[in-house]
Amino acid sequence: DQQVKQNSPSLSVQEGRISILNCDYTNSMFDYFLWYKKYPAEGPTFLISISSIKDKNEDGRFTVFLNKSAKHLSLHIVPSQPGDSAVYFCAASGETSGSRLTFGEGTQLTVNP
Amino acid sequence: ETGVTQTPRHLVMGMTNKKSLKCEQHLGHNAMYWYKQSAKKPLELMFVYNFKEQTENNSVPSRFSPECPNSSHLFLHLHTLQPEDSALYLCASSPSTGGRSYEQYFGPGTRLTVT
Numbered sequence: 001d002q003q004v005k006q007n008s009p010s011l012s013v014q015e016g017r018i019s020i021l022n023c024d025y026t027n028s029m030f031d032y033f034l035w036y037k038k039y040p041a042e043g044p045t046f047l048i049s050i051s052s053i054k055d056k057n058e059d060g061r062f063t064v065f066l067n068k069s070a071k072h073l074s075l076h077i078v079p080s081q082p083g084d085s086a087v088y089f090c091a092a093s094g095e096t097s098g099s100r101l102t103f104g105e106g107t108q109l110t111v112n113p
Numbered sequence: 114e115t116g117v118t119q120t121p122r123h124l125v126m127g128m129t130n131k132k133s134l135k136c137e138q139h140l141g142h143n144a145m146y147w148y149k150q151s152a153k154k155p156l157e158l159m160f161v162y163n164f165k166e167q168t169e170n171n172s173v174p175s176r177f178s179p180e181c182p183n184s185s186h187l188f189l190h191l192h193t194l195q196p197e198d199s200a201l202y203l204c205a206s207s208p209s210t211g212g213r214s215y216e217q218y219f220g221p222g223t224r225l226t227v228t
Contacts, residue, residue, distance in 0.1 A: 002155070009153075034216065043117065043203055043219030044156075089156070100169070101217060103155040 003027045004092050006104035014112055019077040021107050023090030026071060030092040034101070035064060035075050038087045047088075048075070080111045116140065117220035119204050125226045126194065134189040134223045136204030144210045145187040146217060147179060148203040156203065162187060163210040194227045201225075 004025045013019045023033075031052040036044035050057040050064045050073065057064050063076045077084055090104040117138045126132050138145065147159040161169035162181040176198075178190040187204055201224055205217040 004155070036219075041122075041221065043119075043205070043221045045219070046216045049216065100158060100161070101156075105153065105155050 001026075002105075003030075004090055004102045004104040006088075006090055006107050008107050009105070010108040010110070012110045012112060013080050015082055016079045019075075019080045019084065019109055019111065021075040021077075021088050021090075021109065023073050023075075023104055024071060025073075025092050025102075027092070027094065027102070028071070029094040029096055030102075031095060032093045033064070033066060033073050034091045034093075035062075036089040036091060036103075037084075038089065038106070044089055077109075080109075082111045082113050085109055085111050117204060117206055117218050119202075119220035119223050121223060122221065123224045123226075125228060126191070127228055128194060128196070130194075131190070131192040133191065134202055134204075134225075136187040136189075136220055138185055138187075138204075138206040138218070138220075140206055140218060142206035142208050142218070143184050144207045145181060145184070146205040146207075147187065147189055148205065148219075150201040150203060150222070152200075159189075161210060168210060191225075194225075196227050199225055199227045 034049040035047040037047045038044040048059050048062050050066050066073045087106045089106045091101040120135045144163045148156045150156050158171050159173045160179045165181050180188040201222045203222045204220040207217045
C-alpha cells in the first residue's frame with residue numbers, strides 16, 4: 001500500500017513557464033512534507049518543506065502548497081529554468097513515525113530552453 | 114570531503130560474492146540510514162541507526178547486514194545476493210531521529226548490479 005503517490009512520472013515545460021508537480025498521500029497521520037530534487041548520478045537533495053499547520057511555504061522560485069482536506073500537495077516552480085530539470089520526490093513524515101520518510105515514486109521534470 | 118560520501122559508486126558482483134558498501138558523513142550528524150531505490154519505485158528505507166544503535170530494520174533479508182561502528186560511518190555488507198537486489202543504494206544522515214530533524218542529507222549512491 002503506497003502511502004505517498006506521484007501520479008505523473010514525467011512533466012515537460014518551457015523555460016520561463018510554471019512547473020507544477022503534484023503529490024497525494026493517504027496517511028492522515030502525516031504532518032510534515034518535503035520535496036527533494038535528484039540529478040543523475042547524485043543523491044537526492046532537500047529542496048523545500050511544509051508543516052501541516054501551514055498551507056503554503058515559499059522559497060524563492062519554489063512554492064509548496066498543502067491541501068490537507070484533499071491530502072494533496074504541490075510544488076510550483078516559477079519561472080522554470082533548464083537547470084531545474086531533475087527528478088523530484090515528494091516525501092512525508094508524521095510525529096509518530098519519527099525520522100522515517102515515506103517517499104513517492106518521483107516525477108521527471110524536463111525544462112526545455 | 115563534505116556532506117555524505119559513498120563508495121564504491123558502481124559495483125558488479127556475482128551471486129556468490131561478498132562485498133561491502135561504505136558511507137561516511139562529515140556533517141556531525143547522529144543518525145544514518147540505508148535506502149534502496151529500484152527502477153520506477155519509491156525509495157525504500159532499509160535500516161536506521163541513531164547514535165550507532167540500530168533503531169529500525171524494515172524487514173530486510175539477512176543477506177544485507179548493516180554495521181555502524183560510529184556516528185560518522187555506515188556499512189552495508191552484502192552476501193549471496195539475488196539479481197532482483199540490483200538497485201541504487203543510498204545512504205543518508207540527519208541530526209538525529211527524534212524531534213523535527215526530518216531533513217535527511219543523501220550521498221550519491223552506489224549502483225549495484227548482481228549477475
